[in-house]
Amino acid sequence: MERPRPRHEGGEHHHDKHEFAPEERIELGITAAIAGDLVIDDHTARAIAARLGSIKTPMLDLFTHTGHMDAEGFKELRAMRLDPPTSEQQAHWIDWLGGYWLSVEQQRATDAERHPTYEQRVYVADLDSLRRTIHHGLWVDANQAPADLKADVTAMLDSSPTVGATRWAVGAAKDLAGLDLTGSSDTALISRLARGVHQHGAAYSAWASIAGTDDHDQLDKFANFHVASYDSREAWMRDIADDLGWANHLDRAVDPMLRPFLRIDYEAMAESPLTERWDVVRGHDRRIHVFLR
Template sequence: MNEKQPQTNSGEEPSASPELQGGHETEPRPTPRIYVASLSDYNNGVLHGQWMDAARDPADIYADINAMLAQSRQPDAEEFAIHDYDDFGVCRIGEYDSIDRVARIAQGIHEHGDAFAAWVYVSEGASERFDDFTEAYLGHYDSVIAYAEQLIDDLGYNHELDRLPESLRSYLRFDTDQLGRDLVFGGDIHVVPSPDGGVWLFDGRS
């Protein structure tokens, strides 16, 4: 089954809860952040780090990291780790994920909304698939059944039923429950539940 059960982010630093939007998530735009800490300080029992906007050019993030490390009281403060993150939706960020990868994900989430985070989850973090989001994304729906109902309507099948004699219409209906299950189990769509309700759907052939 292609239905994914993502885990929301958690970390050592307090963070605000992201607000997910339905539909195509045009507003407000998420603002993904990371908390980058000095490992030298951390290993010596000192918490020294900084929250940073992650939806930027990696070079700008590295500049902020280097400035943060330069302010450390530890003489050998050169290494860092991501100790927390915020507004990445259902996407999980690793402690030692590359800044380039984190920035790419953050920029996608800022541009497309939390649906992009769901796509990263479906793609299992494979960066070569990130650019396929626009083609793969089918939308946010209340349920897979709701998508199946819209699919039938968009294809004009309900109109075809209306053309049948009225005496036959009451005996015929589309089994949208079964259609939804077949789409999922057949790999035609990927399903990612949203923490705020509904599901994000992606074309399983992408």
Template sequence: MNETHHEPTQSEPQPEADQQHETEPKPSPAIYIASLADYNNGILHGRWIDAAREPDAIQADIDAMLASSREPNAEEWAIHDYEQFGRWKVNEHDSVEQISRIAKNIAEHGYAYAAWADVFEGEEASYDIDSFHEAYLGHYDSVLDYVEQMADDLGYEDELAELPEHLQSYVRLDYGMLARDLRLSGDIATVEDPNGGVWIFRTSL
């Protein structure tokens, strides 16, 4: 199937995410549903369905597709393709309820949600949107950019400026080391965006 395809542990203000991704067109996740009765007889019979809807609406389209089959016992179906789900991998027999939940959140919150759901699969069984908002730290060009923005938001450089002038030239924040230690600590998870940059998530809520 092809897809067309340190953070501080204490409660502190978070840096602003890259706003460019807020203005990009939102995804429109879709799935291709195939009739298994037809498929098993060498016939391709199915339909592309908008997945970012309520389960009942998705199921109605599946039922209509099966009803239009020429096979007498067309009752079973499977997902044979999908698009615009980002990092989320749709499985052949995922439930309509799960498809609906994931697709609606991707359509509303973009591919950052898909990346989060992929990273935390199994840990966030319900893929709760509140958990996503708590975990999502933003989209940045790199972890280094995130650390520099975080330090600026928290006023670290301003604090250094309070040092006696004769000491200021000797004191510097090593942002590269901060970024490295943050990634190695496991306090954040990063997911590369195929279009550039990274999505960053807090791992401990």
């Protein structure tokens, strides 16, 4: 089954999108955290890491591009906070980034004991008030019908400190498995993506990253193209070998005295041209998600 290739790889382009300045994006994300559960969202955290220019380190670069931070990186972050040259603004941002990292670690510990669930929310921000440097917005359920989502947005705008406010966009998001909806005001798209993540978890956000977001119907074809999800590429190769019966074939073809010493090199398989028949994405959950091309 051949899938039409999206016009915009990565799913980052769609028409109803407001572009925030970097510092504006960060402050809006912090405002959303204060109005919510006091933890910034994934993309605000990465925006902070990208803007800590004067104290940029390999750890921050890695986190900016991959969202991955380990214990050593957190120690480095704490050292930055105590460094005298750190400005008041940088210290403020580092505090929020540190709180985010601790929250992620706590969530990982919880997810190790149970299957992770997602309760999708977006912070809808009043852009007319933001233009006046006034932060006004509301956390709403993203996993609802577009009309209901629009009603929540209308209620937020009706309570705006700016008379006649009509412009809005997503300023932050939670539990969308890494999907970045910042700047979006497309209620149909927000609803569709949230529903997909609610139903399929991080595998769906991986699908959106390769299917793109311009073709809404394509986003609904997740089940047609999703093969499976695995903890590693080697686990995926092991599953393929089992389906093809390669171990049984070796049992029949190889001398029984030699057979105990022969192993299939799953790591080499994962690097072979065999894998080019599929799209493979490492998801927000750090697992491998495999899709037909």
